[in-house]
Amino acid sequence: MLQKSNKPNFTEMTRRNMLTLMGSSVAALGLGMPGRVYADDDEIIKSHGYSFFGDLKYPADFPHFDYVNPNAPKGGEISVSTRGTFDGMNRFASKGRSGLYSGLTGESLFADGPFGTPIPSDSLTDSYGLLAHTVEYPKNKKWCIFHMRPEARFSDGSPVTAHDVLFTHNLFLEQGIRSYARAVKQRISGAEVLDDHTIRYSFVDGISRRSLVSQVGGTNVFSKAWYEKTGERLDEPSLMTQMGSGPYVVDDFEINRYIVYKRNPEYWGWHLPINQGRHNYDRVRVEYFADDAAEFEAFKAGVYTFRPEGSTKRWATGYDFPAIDKGHVKRETLTSGTPPSPVGFIFNLQREKLQDVRVREAMSLAFNFEWTSASLQFGLTEQRHSFVEGTEIEAKGVPEGREKAFLESLGDVVPPELFTQDAVRAHSSDPKSTVDRRNKRKGLKLMQDAGWVPGSDGILRDADGAAFEFEFMLSSATSDTAEAIITTYVENLKSYGFDAKMEKVDSAQMQQRFLDKDFDMIYSRHHSFQTSGTGLNQLYGSETAVVSSWNPSSLQSDLVDAIIKASLDTKSREEEVASLMALDRALRYHRIQVPGGFVADNWIASYDMFEHPEELPPLAVGYLDFWWFNQEKYEALKAAGAVR
Known part of the structure; x- marks a missing residue:
């Protein structure tokens, strides 16, 4: 079981997934006039791309990305595999399981890779025009205007227009996932077609400007005429794929x-x-x-x-x-x-018995990474400690410098121990036995402090005598190695006194129960992050925790919410790095998962x-x-x- 999947991980899906997480005339606005100052006295920027900090790597006349072979031949077939099932081709449906890559037909105003590769793949912060050739916005980013390429066509040859962009924007609000629609309505006050190839978005006052231009620029655009002709819905399973404009x-x-x-x-x-x-x-x-x-x-x-x-x-x-x-x-x-994908054993924090961090720490101690790596993974994995392992934003030791100053600026929401204790790291274990006795003693002490003590039958029970029942859900498509790792971990939990069991379900049931948060624990992943953005609220924020499929643990934390909110207001990459380092520290402090290993x-x-x-x-x-x-x-x- 490879913890850093070679199939697209979060970083390879950063733009589209993070972005999905989220009435004047042209003459009156004075469009197309760089340097023009508007009524709000803010200079207008007009560019072929967008970066929040304004530092695009590629100039307007770049011939190709540096990392590609511009003379690469066209042709042939590549065939890849996946396990499980699919019952439709609409990846946005709220039920069912869509086919792998079935969302690739759509394109956005900003470029993205149809198979999930970030575009460009050599810059974290840049976006470049695709359906739009130019984006225009004031420095205060209260609004933005996209000027679209008139030559853009859907796959049936019909033109892609601003009317299609507006239609799709409204479609996602009406039929998209609830957490997305809610986030968009809180940030985008309006969208308006100025002409067939020009669309304007207005943003809500009093909120962070971070990610707003990227969010609207990164949303798929589908054919309005196709939806009207077919009667299809975005939220319902279908064997049809949306009419898009992709390659x-x-x-x-x-x-x-x-x-x-x-x-x-x-x-x-x-x-x-x-x-x-x-x-x-x-x-x-x-x-x-x-x-x-x-x-x-x-x-x-x-x-x-x-x-x-x-x-x-x-x-x-x-x-x-x-x-x-x-x-x-x-x-x-x-x-x-x-960074390696943050794979591990994920707690569902909606379960009351898992809301005590002492319980989560005790259950973490039952996982023996050293034995697992040596006995089941041929010593090829390394222990992961951080959600952004090996990057400049990995939290280490106690907070210092900019990170410390950032945390201090948040006030009382930050627990005092966060300043004095080293960033949480995965524990070490004896590789000679599946159960480390030292960790078991520590774990049982934590459970006792949390109100769970072994009964006469050895099962951990609360003051009312109720057993600590616990179920691990895994898919029938789980690999043999992964199942062996999970089985060993569950047996270790039993040795601690947890009334633990595994339930294997088919892929479709696994998907639905995951979306419904109907599990105690699964072996899955959170998403990594290397830049700030409103999408962090989808990944780790409280407001959408219960309904967000991107927040598998349903984490709800005032501390994490405050860090995300403040990170959106950072004014430089250095400040952004400090805020994300604090986020990594806070997530590890909350112990929302038992980290697995990774292959670099x-x-x-x-x-x-x-x-x-x-x-x-x-x-x-x-x-x-x-x-x-x-x-x-x-x-x-x-x-x-x-x-x-």
Whole structure:
């Protein structure tokens, strides 16, 4: 089980996911006049891109991103895999399970990667125009205006207009997830079409300006005419995919078996600098499998051709099949500058018995990472301590400098011990036994302090004699290694006296119960962060904790809320880093998950017909975005019978 997944992690989905988390004439506004001062005496900025701090990496006339091969050949097919099931192609539906990547058909005013790769992949803070060629806004960011590309077209050839942008904005408010609609209404006071290719957004007074321009610029745009013609709804499951304008369209699919996405040769945006060296495959195929074993056997047989490896056991012992020996399959270890995904055992803090931090700390002590890594993961994993492990915003020791000053500015909401205690780190354990006796003694003392003591049967009970019942939910598609880790942890909890059990459910039930927060604990992930933004409220804020699918633990903390609010008002990257360091410290202080381990590198196994730039960007591996297909190598593999 690889804790830093090679499939898109939060950083590779930062812009679209974070952004989704969230009446005058043109002549009267004086548009198109850089330097013009308006009635509010604020200078107007007009640019090809946007960065909150105003420091774009790429100039207006850039030919392509630095990390791509602008001469990469087009063609071929890459096929990847996933486990589980899907019952529709509408990724925004509130029920059901949509097909992997089924949301890729839509584009935004600002650029984003259709398969989740951040654009650009070498800058945390930049956004560049896609459907819009220019964004205009005052320095105080009370509003913004997007000037759209008149050549933009939906996949049926119809023009993309400001009317479609406004329609989609309202569609997400009316039929999108509740937490998103609520957040948008609190921040965006209005949207107005100025002409067919110009749209203006107004923002609510008295709130942080952070992320507002990025939020509206990063929202998918769908065809108003298509929705009116089909009668489809955004919130209902469907076998239809929204009419978008992206470089790929759905070509074919069979429920629970496969999906094929086809590069659209008539795509309107091939000429844009941001698309040079990207979207290189003619087809992207996703193969579905019921379980881990069948998935890997299919790769060995050449049923699919590209595999980001997610199992330490398999990486250590599984790659000894004929295609490896013959050189048909190659393995690569690629580095990435992104923090490891915050994977671990996640508490549902809506459960009353889990709301005591002493209980959560005691349950954390039952996890023996050292034994797990050595015995189940071949020593290939490292212990994770932070939500932003290995980055400049990882909290270490006691607060100092800017971080200390930031916390002091928050007042009494900050517990005094946060200033005097080192940032919480994962405990150490004896690797020779699954249960560390020293940690068990400490854990049972914490449970006793919280009002839970062992009864005559050894089960932890409260003052009324009620047992501490606890259920761990896992998916039937969970890998063998992951299930072994979970099973060992649950057995350790039993040894402490918890009345613990596991319940395995199918993928669809797992998804629905996750959305309904109907679990005690799951093995999943929170989302990492490297910049501030209103999306942090979706990830860790109290207001939407119960309904937000991005906040799996349903964390509700005045401290975290205050940190997020203050981080939105930071005026420089240095201040932003200090605020996010404080956020990492606070999340660890609350012990909202038992951190798992991670693998620092990305493990890739593929049939030897895919190529990539020599130097990859720091924020993405990008195999579905800017890698390419070597036709000659494919022909050789096909002649050898290695691939179909």
